[in-house]
Amino acid sequence: MPELPEVETVMRGLKPRLEGVTIKDVVVRQDRLRWPIQRHLAQYLENQTIASLSRRAKYLLLSMQSGTLIIHLGMTGSLKIVSDTTPPIKHDHVDIILNNAGILRYNDPRRFGAIFWTDQTPSLHPLLSKLGPEPLEPNFSHTYLLKALQNRRKSIKECIMDNHVVVGVGNIYAAEALFMAKIHPQRSACTLTPSECNLLVQSITTVLKAAIKQGGSTIKDFTNSEGKPGYFAQELQVYGRDSLPCRLCHHTLQAIKQGQRSTVFCPLCQQ
DNA sequence: ACTTCGACCTGTTGGC
DNA sequence: TGCCAACAGGTCGAAG
Secondary structure: OOOHHHHHHHHHHHHHHHOOOEEEEEEEOOOEOOOEOOOOHHHHHOOOEOOEEEEEOOEEEEEEOOEEEEEEOOOOOEEEEEEOOOOOOOOEEEEEEEOOOEEEEEEOOOOOOEEEEEOOOHHHOOOOOOOOOOOOOOOOOHHHHHHHHOOOOOEHHHHHOOOOOOOOOOHHHHHHHHHHHOOOOOOEHHHOOHHHHHHHHHHHHHHHHHHHHOOOEOOOOOOOOOOOOOEOHHHOOOOOOOOOEOOOOOOEOEEEEEOOEEEEEOOOOOO
């Protein structure tokens, strides 16, 4: 479900409703997520007040006095706040019960997501410590990208989806950014010129910012924490448009496989 | 140190 | 209608 814009949208929606709120209890109905939920999660969280919400890559960080709750939505995870009388539905795996008659409820049909507690500084946690730069921060520059790609022979699309290179760019926005930059998705990453790197950095940031502005892309079932869809899907140029005409040149868009993921691109616009 | 590929899951869709 | 294969917004970690 979520790439960076979707996670950012969820984070912004939850922020005003969770900051300053204290956790009363945790109910786990299904502990087999990507990793089993820690046995003592409820004890870690009990009586902790949520000081702030933030995002690193596609991880949501809920900081508290003695540590941080880290949530990843995987492919199909979602979070919403419901009243404490709302009965759970299918795939409602975890409830974080709040002291204000609300519940932060985690639903995830495929269970590729993760919820875990750490008392380390989050950036030092093994899952976060090797992440590349945030695409919307100034350290994601064309000089950085050029250097990061200089020994990479695999395709540019696979590289920009690699969290060591840059975080938060998933299958949708990788395809969109490459289309905007007019770069062929199968180009070997180390062959990009400095000006192409510059263009690609601009394209990634432009696409992500536009998607955040629209509240993310609802492809199948993404909704924000209020249950509302995102509206960027209607602006997608290539993702999900295999065999349809390119919006720029009207040539038929083509789908290929890269690293077991589908890529749609325009063979004329992207050389 | 690089790349490739299987693994983790459920639900939907399309072909026969 | 049923059955089966393929596919879906992610990404870790083992194996080569």
